[in-house]
Each structure stands twice: as structure tokens, then as C-alpha cells.
Amino acid sequence: MARQAGIPPWALTAMCERHELVRLFKSVYLVAGTPDSPDLRISAVRLVAPPEAVVCDTTAAWVRGIDVEPPGGHLSVRPASVFKEAGHDRMRIPGVRSGERHFDEGDIVEIAGLRVTTAVRTAWDLGRLQPRYRAMGGLDAMLRLGEFSKDELLAGIERFRGQRGVVQLRDLAPRVDPRAESLPESMLRLHWEEQPGLGRPVPQLPVFDDGGIERYRLDLADPIRRVAAEYDGVAFHAHRAREDGVRREWITETRDIHIEVFTDVDLFGRDADPARRLRQMYADHAR
Incomplete structure (x- = not known):
């Protein structure tokens, strides 16, 4: 279709490099945005x-x-x-x-x-x-x-x-x-469940205010040992970093829940080792 419109293959490649097009599958292109x-x-x-x-x-x-x-x-x-x-x-x-x-x-x-x-x-x-x-x-x-x-x-x-x-x-x-809300949350939960001696994580654990009204949720948390892990993806969380910081500070100070934040590097990076960080999370809060 592109060739019929007078666009050669090299031009399609150049348009992808300039982020004007996105290649969904081999030979299938989409206008960026x-x-x-x-x-x-x-x-x-x-x-x-x-x-x-x-x-x-x-x-x-x-x-x-x-x-x-x-x-x-x-x-x-x-x-x-x-x-x-x-x-x-x-x-x-x-x-x-x-x-x-x-x-x-x-x-x-x-x-x-x-x-x-x-x-x-x-x-x-x-x-x-x-x-x-x-x-x-x-x-x-x-x-x-x-x-x-x-x-x-x-x-x-x-x-x-x-x-x-x-x-x-x-x-x-x-x-x-089904309570998991993203691929990284599911992956992090599986890493957590595979660690012997750690508690069982609860996805999307609600956190209530003093009046018993749900105020926040935690991606994954052990409500018995009072530790939690949250995933911050760059694309989604970059624009709400301040809001997340306020939320986590309130939970830590008023509910005594230690929160560890995981990013793409922790789950998908070359040297990713989320299990080590999860074990360290329990050790830090125990101290």
C-alpha cells in the first residue's frame, strides 16, 4: 500500500526513526500518536x-x-x-x-x-x-x-x-x-511468592483512614509483617511522582508499613534481582 502511494521501503524506515511512524508488525505501520x-x-x-x-x-x-x-x-x-x-x-x-x-x-x-x-x-x-x-x-x-x-x-x-x-x-x-493491575505487578508477586520464609503478598491491598474509609491502595503488601512493594513504570508514574511520594509518606508514618519501590530496571534490567530486594525489604523493616 505504501509503495502504491509512492513511499519506498527506505522512507518508511526513516519515518520510523523520526518517530513519525510506529511499526506494529513486519510490514504493518501506524501513524505515531x-x-x-x-x-x-x-x-x-x-x-x-x-x-x-x-x-x-x-x-x-x-x-x-x-x-x-x-x-x-x-x-x-x-x-x-x-x-x-x-x-x-x-x-x-x-x-x-x-x-x-x-x-x-x-x-x-x-x-x-x-x-x-x-x-x-x-x-x-x-x-x-x-x-x-x-x-x-x-x-x-x-x-x-x-x-x-x-x-x-x-x-x-x-x-x-x-x-x-x-x-x-x-x-x-x-x-x-485478577486483582493484579499490570504485567510488572504480576511478575513481582510471583518473585515474592517464590521466596521461602517471606509472607504471602496481597495484590491491591486497601489502606483505610481513621474513619474506616479506603484512602489508598498498595500494589502488593504483606499486612501481617507490614511491608509493601510498588511498581513505578516510567511512562505511567513520571507525571505523578509527587502524588505517590505524599501517599507513601502518609502510609509509612500513620500505618507503619515499610514500602519498597521497584522500577523497570529492577524487573527487566540486565542485572535485575527483585528477589534479593524483597528479602532485604523484610530485613530492613524487621530492624
Whole structure:
């Protein structure tokens, strides 16, 4: 389409470098600053997904507004996950994660003309096939959509017996908690739960004022040992740093809860070690 409009490939690359365009998938471009919406995401996927294909995994989640890419992931080109049902000719599309996959009856739903895995099938696939901590975030987010129950999620695990990633799915699915509000919060909770001897974190713990009215919430907190961890993403929290500082100071001084702040570096950096910081958090507050 760009070539038909007289725009050569090198010009598209230059426009991306100048942040005039964003490349969503291989050969799929978006004018920078275009508001995100379900219709926009569906239109983008439709450009790379043949009509007979099934949109799966992270792309099926993305169509529903769930992004399991780490912060800054939008700066690289995400491969779309588009598969054919088993028994058909294997599909190979440049720049697309494709192939064939077995689907049971009821695993596929149509969304605005796209054939997409159902929310629960998408959750099973994320839990099996994504890296462990991102898989936890994907499971939490998919359950948060409200299209299936935790019981349904757990009941379907054994259909994948013997398949890739089922051991991880068995471990993560019982831990799912829809109260988590972001991928990093889910990842941080899993790191916390994996540390022996630490308390169990509660997502979005409410903090009440003296009149019993909820005043604030903490991303993750152990209400027994009175420690909390919060995630500050650069994009979201940069404009509310002062407000967060006031909130945390009030909680620390009036409720005696020690709060540790985690950032992208702590969770996604090259030398990230959130478990060490979590253990240190308990030690600091104990002193």
C-alpha cells in the first residue's frame, strides 16, 4: 500500500526513526500518536492474518487489549502469532510466528471477522508458552477480563497433558489473581511468592483512614509483617511522582508499613534481582 502511494521501503524506515511512524508488525505501520483502540488492533492483525488462520497467543491477548510485552517492547517489532488448524497445509508467513496447531471445538471465536482463540484458550497458551514471569502476567490479565472463571481455567489444564509447557501451566494457574493491575505487578508477586520464609503478598491491598474509609491502595503488601512493594513504570508514574511520594509518606508514618519501590530496571534490567530486594525489604523493616 505504501509503495502504491509512492513511499519506498527506505522512507518508511526513516519515518520510523523520526518517530513519525510506529511499526506494529513486519510490514504493518501506524501513524505515531494514533489513539489505541480495539478496532485499530483488529485492523492491524487483519493485514497479516489470512482469513482461514487463527490468531493465537500474545496476539490473541493483544487484540483484547492485553499486552504481555515488557516496558519498551513496543519499540521493537512484535511477531504476530497466526496458526492454521492441524491437518491443513503448514502456513509460513515472513515475520509472523506461524504453523499449525490443534484446536478443540469451542477454542475459536470470531471477533470482527478475525478467527481468534477464546479468552480461556488464550490464557492456557500464554501460561504454557510464554516465559515464566510474563506468563504469570498474561494469566492474571486474561482472568481479569471476566470471560471465564478460575475454576474453568484450572479444569482445562490436563487437556494439555504431555504437551509443551504444561508443567509450567500447572504451577502458575493456581496462583492466578485478577486483582493484579499490570504485567510488572504480576511478575513481582510471583518473585515474592517464590521466596521461602517471606509472607504471602496481597495484590491491591486497601489502606483505610481513621474513619474506616479506603484512602489508598498498595500494589502488593504483606499486612501481617507490614511491608509493601510498588511498581513505578516510567511512562505511567513520571507525571505523578509527587502524588505517590505524599501517599507513601502518609502510609509509612500513620500505618507503619515499610514500602519498597521497584522500577523497570529492577524487573527487566540486565542485572535485575527483585528477589534479593524483597528479602532485604523484610530485613530492613524487621530492624
